[in-house]
Amino acid sequence: MAQTNPPFMTGVPELLLLRLLEQREMYGYELVKAIRLVTSEAISLGEGVIYPALHALEKSGALKSRRKLVNGRTRVYYSLNAKGRQRLARLQSDWERINAGVAAALETPANA
């Protein structure tokens, strides 16, 4: 299994959460499972870490939450709002730029 939360992962949970919540509303456990699935388990977060990320995104206005009673348990479902979509677009663009830069650097011979 991949190492959880390596140092260069800063910002990745936020990007993944916004991307997944763009598709449909989800609760915490469901989000963690979805992250493992869509990243083919390449990214395995310490699961508790997603809650501070979700709460911070909600507080910043990128997400909204609602309580829903499911099988006698109250779950907190998160969904994206307009501000969250803007943030996702910006983060995605930043990520693609950085990813392209790092890929180019890794493809360059070390003695170039």
Place this chain on the structure above:
Amino acid sequence: MPDSGFDNLRDYLLTSGMSPRYVRRAVAELEDHRVDLFAEAESLGLSGAAAASYASERLGDPEAIGRCMAQIEGHRAWIYRYPRLARFYLPVIYFAAVPFALVTADGGEKRGFLRWGAAMMLSAAVTAAMLLGMQLAIIFG
């Protein structure tokens, strides 16, 4: 399930100045997540202590989670978000507004209002002096 460290997390968040409402919600979400992980462990054939251990390991260190949560400024109790307002402006306004309201109060109850107001202000002043003394003892003690 054995204790998962959430009591310590709850205490840590409250003493870090997070609002009690947020703390209740955050801990409830983590507890709920842990129940799901426990069920997942059972579906994998684990039981009892092994399932609890699996759930705790997957969830991560409650202290580390607490440290991340305590950094969310917007979830702090208002008294920690606006310390100047809570510790200076509101008491000053209170001490200024109460005598003003009492002096300007009209009608036959004015004397009663004044006695009540004087008693309230005296008790507030004594409490404030005690708190100041404790604060100074903490700082210089």
